Amino acid sequence: MKIFGIPIFPEQASTFAADVDALYFFVLATCAFFAIGVAVAVIYFGIRYHKKHDGEIGARIEGSLPLELLWSVIPTIIAMVMFGWGASVFYHLRRPPAEAMHIYAVGKQWMWKFQHLEGQREINELHIPAGRPIKVTISSEDVLHSLFFPAFRTKMDAIPGRYTELWFEAQTPGEYHIFCTEYCGTNHSGMIGTVKVLEPAQYQAWLQGGSMEGTLAQRGAKLFNDLACSTCHLDTGQGRGPSLKDILGKTVDLQDGSSAIVDEGYLRESILNSQAKIVKGFQPLMPTFQGLISEENLVALIEHLKSLSPNATTAAAPATGAAAATPQPAAAAVEKK
The missing domain is CATH 1.10.760.10 (Cytochrome c-like domain)
Structure with a gap:
């Protein structure tokens, strides 16, 4: 997004990027309107009713119930609009479609590692098809990180010892930035990567390269x-x-x-x-x-x-529970004997 040819925002490259931007600009415009209005009123009344000579006493003001109701009701309505709109956008951002393609992401000082169910593994690069929902299950191998896709308007913390998730659907083929937005050490600024959004046919061709290790x-x-x-x-x-x-x-x-x-x-x-x-x-x-x-x-x-549970309805459900902070073997995965 550019204003007078100057890039201000990343391009809108996901299905809900426009919704996030619309909410952001509404909140920004509302806050700016009232901030400017208050500032102008303070300056105007400061000049209009300033003390002109010593001993001058201002007129007694008893107040106005309609005015007080007005400045209470209007902000309440605006706040409720922001809340309802924000809740709607948040609900959409946090509920990936059931048919979403699943990818795992692991944050580690100072890189992002991605794993596809088909077996491909990538570092600081992620290949995905355009026009298909992508669910990313995120974890961290060391400290707190945060996976951010600016063009898709979505981010989520990578927390040691637990899983989090985000989803998006990229609309336009191209290359987009990946950032870590949680300070994670001396090379935090270098923890970047690239999302390569491909046409479905190109993505299938990329998958043909396959992993020699299987899925x-x-x-x-x-x-x-x-x-x-x-x-x-x-x-x-x-x-x-x-x-x-x-x-x-x-x-x-x-x-x-x-x-x-x-x-x-x-x-x-x-x-x-x-x-x-x-x-x-x-x-x-x-x-x-x-x-x-x-x-x-x-x-x-x-x-x-x-x-091993092909018919489970929760097969793709992300884990939000805690686990020990560092990864471990799964053999006994549920053993809990």
């Missing part, structure tokens, strides 16, 4: 076996840990008498802190894997566990 879920399956998770978590449920087959989205009973819904947050916590929630009927035998695997491998393990 994200396939990588997770290999890790699941390498970490010996499959020796405890048997599909029959007769192992030392609970069966993970078709478990996503279900409610499990815990030894302390409480229950928990199995989502990405639960899986993450079970991998990183296996003693936090122990499934009823199992012993706390699973070791803690915190710090033993990278955040990217943790994501792969969780994606594999999700693939």
Whole structure:
């Protein structure tokens, strides 16, 4: 966006960028109108009614109920308009469509690492198709970061030990900036990247390059076996840990008498802190894997566990729960024995 040829705002490159800008300019214009009005009134009354000679006493003013009601009701109405409009935009920003393409992002000093479900992995670069909703599940491998796509008018913090998410739908092919907007250390300003929005056919051609390691879920399956998770978590449920087959989205009973819904947050916590929630009927035998695997491998393990529940309605639901701050193995992902 340019004013008199000078770039003021990033271009509007997502479906809701115009909505965010409209709300922003409305709030800005409203605040500017009242700020200027108050300033002009202060200056005018200061000049018009200034003290002209010593001993002068101003006229007594009793007040005006209609005027007081007016300056109370009008700001209230304007505030409610801002609230309603803002809530509507926020609701849209925070509810990704069910058909959104899923990508994982990991923040690390000082880079952004992206993983596609098809297996492609990128650093400080993200390829996506135009005209398709994209959901990004975000985590951090070290400190607090914040993933910001200026042209798409969306950002979200990357918090150690938990998942957050954002979504957008890019409309126009091209290249757009990625920034970290949370100070994260000495090279914070260098934590930048590029989104490359491609035509759908071009994106499919890019995907053909493929990953030699298979899909994200396939990588997770290999890790699941390498970490010996499959020796405890048997599909029959007769192992030392609970069966993970078709478990996503279900409610499990815990030894302390409480229950928990199995989502990405639960899986993450079970991998990183296996003693936090122990499934009823199992012993706390699973070791803690915190710090033993990278955040990217943790994501792969969780994606594999999700693939074991193909009919789960919450398969793509982001985890908002806490997990230990550093990534860990997933073998026992839900073991919580």
